[in-house]
Amino acid sequence: MNAATATTRRTKERKRGSDQKQGAIEPVLRVRNLEVTYFTDAGRARALDDVTFSLRPGEKLGIVGESGSGKSTLALAMMRMIKPPGRIEGGEVFVGGTDLMALGDRAMREARLGKISYIPQGAMNSLNPVMRIGAQMEDAVRAHMPDEKKPQIVERCMAALKSVDLARSAFRMFPHELSGGMKQRVCIAIGILLQPQVIIADEPTSALDVVTQRQVMETIDRVQKQINAAVILIGHDMGLMAQFVDKVAVMYAGRLVEVATVRDMFTGPRHPYAKALISCLPNLDNKGVFQGIPGLAPSLLRLPAGCTFHPRCAEVMDRCRVKRPDAETLSDDRVVTCHLYSGNTKK
Amino acid sequence: MSELLELKNVSKVYSRGLINTESTTALREISLTLGEDAPTILTVAGESGSGKTTLAMLLLGFIKPTTGQIIYRGRDISTLRGRERLEFRREVQAVFQDPFAVFNPFYTVDHLLWVPIKRFKLAKSKAEARAKMDAALTAVGLRPEDVVGRFPHQLSGGQRQRINVARALLLKPRLLIADEPVSMVDASLRASILETLRNLQRDHGVSIIYITHDLTTAYHIANSIVVLYRGAVMEAGDVETVIKKPQHPYTQLLIDSIPWPSLDRRWGQNEIIARESGGVQTGCPFFSRCASATEQCKADPPLFKLEAHQTASCFLYKEKPELEPRQLSELLPV
Numbered sequence: 001m002n003a004a005t006a007t008t009r010r011t012k013e014r015k016r017g018s019d020q021k022q023g024a025i026e027p028v029l030r031v032r033n034l035e036v037t038y039f040t041d042a043g044r045a046r047a048l049d050d051v052t053f054s055l056r057p058g059e060k061l062g063i064v065g066e067s068g069s070g071k072s073t074l075a076l077a078m079m080r081m082i083k084p085p086g087r088i089e090g091g092e093v094f095v096g097g098t099d100l101m102a103l104g105d106r107a108m109r110e111a112r113l114g115k116i117s118y119i120p121q122g123a124m125n126s127l128n129p130v131m132r133i134g135a136q137m138e139d140a141v142r143a144h145m146p147d148e149k150k151p152q153i154v155e156r157c158m159a160a161l162k163s164v165d166l167a168r169s170a171f172r173m174f175p176h177e178l179s180g181g182m183k184q185r186v187c188i189a190i191g192i193l194l195q196p197q198v199i200i201a202d203e204p205t206s207a208l209d210v211v212t213q214r215q216v217m218e219t220i221d222r223v224q225k226q227i228n229a230a231v232i233l234i235g236h237d238m239g240l241m242a243q244f245v246d247k248v249a250v251m252y253a254g255r256l257v258e259v260a261t262v263r264d265m266f267t268g269p270r271h272p273y274a275k276a277l278i279s280c281l282p283n284l285d286n287k288g289v290f291q292g293i294p295g296l297a298p299s300l301l302r303l304p305a306g307c308t309f310h311p312r313c314a315e316v317m318d319r320c321r322v323k324r325p326d327a328e329t330l331s332d333d334r335v336v337t338c339h340l341y342s343g344n345t346k347k
Numbered sequence: 348m349s350e351l352l353e354l355k356n357v358s359k360v361y362s363r364g365l366i367n368t369e370s371t372t373a374l375r376e377i378s379l380t381l382g383e384d385a386p387t388i389l390t391v392a393g394e395s396g397s398g399k400t401t402l403a404m405l406l407l408g409f410i411k412p413t414t415g416q417i418i419y420r421g422r423d424i425s426t427l428r429g430r431e432r433l434e435f436r437r438e439v440q441a442v443f444q445d446p447f448a449v450f451n452p453f454y455t456v457d458h459l460l461w462v463p464i465k466r467f468k469l470a471k472s473k474a475e476a477r478a479k480m481d482a483a484l485t486a487v488g489l490r491p492e493d494v495v496g497r498f499p500h501q502l503s504g505g506q507r508q509r510i511n512v513a514r515a516l517l518l519k520p521r522l523l524i525a526d527e528p529v530s531m532v533d534a535s536l537r538a539s540i541l542e543t544l545r546n547l548q549r550d551h552g553v554s555i556i557y558i559t560h561d562l563t564t565a566y567h568i569a570n571s572i573v574v575l576y577r578g579a580v581m582e583a584g585d586v587e588t589v590i591k592k593p594q595h596p597y598t599q600l601l602i603d604s605i606p607w608p609s610l611d612r613r614w615g616q617n618e619i620i621a622r623e624s625g626g627v628q629t630g631c632p633f634f635s636r637c638a639s640a641t642e643q644c645k646a647d648p649p650l651f652k653l654e655a656h657q658t659a660s661c662f663l664y665k666e667k668p669e670l671e672p673r674q675l676s677e678l679l680p681v
Contacts, residue, residue, distance in 0.1 A: 066533045067504065180395065209560040214604040214614060237534055239563075239606035241616045266610050276432035280538055281608040282563045292538035294504060 027054035028197050028230050029116075034091030036070075036077050036254075038300075039084075045300035047073040047086065049254040052327065053335075055230040055247075057197065059257040062233045062241040062262070064252035064277070066297045071234045074123065074251070075200045079118050080108055096197050114144055116198040121206065126187065127175040133186055134171035136160075140190055160189040163226060164219050181212035185219055195227045202234045217244055238281050242266060247333065250274045253298055253308040256327075259335045270336045272313045307339065315340060350418070351521060351554060352406070356484050357415035359401050359578075373401040374578040375632075376415070376575070380676035381522070381556075383420070386548050388555045389679065390565040390586065393575035394601070399558045401578075403526045405558065407441055444527035446507035450499035456507070457495050459514055460484075467518065480542050483513040487543045497637040500580035505536030512543050517553065523547065526558045541568050562605055566590045571656075571679035574598050577632035580650065580672075584657035595659040597633045631661070639663060656680055 036048035047070045055061050065071050076082050078093050080100060093100040095115045103111060112118070120126060128136055137157040141148065148156075154171075161170055164185040175183055184204060191199055201220060205213040221244065224231050233245055241248055241262065248265040250258045250273060258271040269275045273293075280291045295312035298304055302312055310320040320339050327337045357377045362370040381389065393399050404410045405417060408424045417424050419435060427435050443449055460480045465470070470476035481491040487509040499507060508528060515523055526546060529537045545568055547553045559565050565572060566586055573583040574597065582595040593599045606614065620633060630636070630645040637644065643662045650658045650670040658670055658678055670678075 210562070210601060210604040210606075211394050213606070217606075237606065239608040242608045242610055243606040263610055266608070282567055292536060292542075296506075 025056045028057045028096050029055040030092070030094040031078065032092045032094075034074070034077055034093065035089040036073055036084045036086055036095070037089050040301070041299045046303070047078060047254050047300055049200065051091070051254075051256055051318055053249060053256060053259055055198070055232070057230055058225070058228045059247065060224070060231045060233065060245040060246035061247045061249060062235065063249045063251055064236055064238060064241060066236065068297055068300070069251045070254040070300075071251055072202055073254075074235055075118060075120075075202050075232070078198075078200060079109050079112055079116065081118075095206075110144060112141060113191070113196065114194045115196055116200065117196040119187050119191045119199065119201040119204050121202045127183060129175050131174075132171070133173050133175065133178075137171075137190055137193065144194055147192045156193060157189075161186075163192065163223050165215075178213075181208055184208065184212075184216050188216070188219055188223065190224050191227075192227060195234055196229060198230045198232070199224065200232045200234070203236075204233070205240070206235070213240070220244075225330075238277065250277065252308055253303060255308070255337055256335070257309065257337045259333070261333050264334060270330070270334075270341060271338045272315050272340075273309050276312075276314070349383045349420075350380050351420060352379075352381040352416040353416075354379040355416045355418065357405060357412045357417060359398070359405060359410070360413045372578050373398045374405070374412075375387060375425055375580075376672060377580065378400070378672045379573070380673075381554050383521075386552045386554045387679075388545070388548050388557055388569045388573065390559060390569035390572040391575060392555045392559055392562055392565055392572055392601070393581075394560055396577065397575040398578035399560075399575060400526060402575075403441070403524050403556070403558055406522075406524055407439060408435065433467070437518050440518055440520040440523050442508070442511045442515055442523065442525045442528045445531055447499075447531070450507060450512060452499055455496050456497055456502065456510055460517060461509060463514060463518055469517070473513045479517060481511075483517040484510070486516055486546075487513045488502055488539060489513065498664045503536070505532050505540060508532055508536075508540055511545060512540065512547070516547060516553075519551070520553055523553050523555045524558070525555055527560070528557075529564060530559070530561065537564065542570060559614065562590060562602060563607075573675075573679075574601070579632050580660055580675065582657070582659040582661075583650075583675055584654070588654060588657045592657075594653055594657065594664065595633075595664070596637045596639055596662045598659075600636075650675065652678070 031054065032052050034048055038045040049076060049148040052159060061168050063074065064070050078089055080088070082088055088101065091101065100108065100111060134157060137160070138153050141153045141156055157171065158168055161168065166182060170178065170186065178186065187305055204220065205216050208216060217240065220231065222252065235241065245262055248260060248262050249256050250271065252273050258269065258274045265274065266278060269278045276293045280286055280293060293312060298308055306322045307320040310316045313320065317339060325337050325339045327335050328341045329335050330341060354377055357374060358372065359374040360370050360372050379657050381387065391399050391402060404489065405412055411425050422431065424435060450459065457480065460483070464476045464479065470479055478490060484491045484494060489506060489509055494502060494506060494510065512657045529540050532540060544555060548555050557565065557569055569586045572586045572589050574581045574589070582589055582593065582598045589598065590602060593602050629647060631648050634640050634644045641662065648660045648662050650660050650672065651664040651667040652658050652670045653664060653667055658675065658679055
């Protein structure tokens, strides 16, 4: 990527940012040009490449992609929890007007859970097995509100447990006394203790069966409406996305290749990768038809030149092999990064 | 028709504690038969704790049933010894859930294929062994030169899972027990693994018991389905009928909870009644969560035959003819 194209892209994005400002509701979350690189012994792996999106309060965004496409890195980068050898190379993450990237370490610690909370993958295994649920929740509150009195803290924890449909008795229990789904709901309760504006849930139900999964997702849905937070759901299950989110972002090799409303995504995906993803969904009409996406996801260490998807793309053109596509804003809620749509940016 | 595998009233009870023994019934009197002549794919479905994995462990002979017998080609598998046991181990293969846990990270992946070749003396020379390995890898859609000599961490989850299937294939099994083979694999790779499994059944004549909680994949791959809840059969039959027209309240809840990737088919409105902890010893296992439960459900419901290829264990259908548990398999289409 040369400097000139980078600049044009930046101006384009700035223009898009101002477009959104004219909308009725200010976005609560704005991520711009976020870039993360892992410096490994084998070379530099660019895990996030120029990721830009925004989210209004109460909106639910799903991020889908294959393993290794950078979904979890995106979540960690927004929390500023990338550990070496990874490094955030640039970009901005605005939550309600504050740029998280510009905060000091102490202020960032307060912002985590306070402004933006993160429910990690396999969250239920993150509970401390030798501490009671209540003690772990109290810890979280006390870290953010050192002056709060104990009864108020307990009351806050109880309210959070109630909103995820757990009995008050769970407060005194140890993690092993709860089922997987209940532990997952405890983690959601911890996530909403301080009523954050943004909740990031990284595959919150990947280890649960369908019935428990539905219970957990309904819980997230309910608490999200109560506190009107924006939710980012990370996963690879398109079915879950169809049921839960308002907008879907498809990620491939560290870039968002298409962002669209869930209806647009399911009825008329634009990016060839999104098209392939949608067409390989199982449904009840085509029994026994297995359609996968040919080829393998590229290694981030050796990304193909041009568009990173071109070796697997069904609609590949000559310039895809040499020129990196820019993000094109086709309409208010739709951004596609593909040469097929270059020059179609909404004026 | 001779039987490949026959389960006769198999129950498994786990008990814990020495003085106040608490017991959990993981499987309740399951009877099931797989024919030898017609390879089929049978799905065993259910949520966590329904006894699916216990069933797999029993079939592989890792644990012994508390009551009942598992007969493999005329012999009770708990009595197999020596050469016969080795033969059984070769003919019944497994693919497990986690493609990351089955590999030893210190060995290259072909180690997983060399060991069975050596153990079962499948090849006389190194070259022959290599040829067999290549053939098995090609059969599951991998290029041997891509994977042989690589370490597990250099391969994707889907590739690793296909190596597991290749290992099973190498041994020319008659029965493959696939315990959640795709639940940890990306959606885009799921299709290719399922297709590999189906080709195994179609082209190599391997019967497959596909254990899963994912009814969408079950629908696509299987011929017949058995739905378990807390170790008991809730509903069974032709996969098409059971998934499109579920009759048992539990199957209805399961199917209602599938997140269909379609905007027109919304998540069900049926309320989920929380599960009671602790075991229920008698009566319908689904009693405490069932919206249509009555007094009668405190007794064990037998299987009722609903259609030619569908049966449910629920008193809602008590007008229908009753079915002996051992007749269950007759309903399952091949």
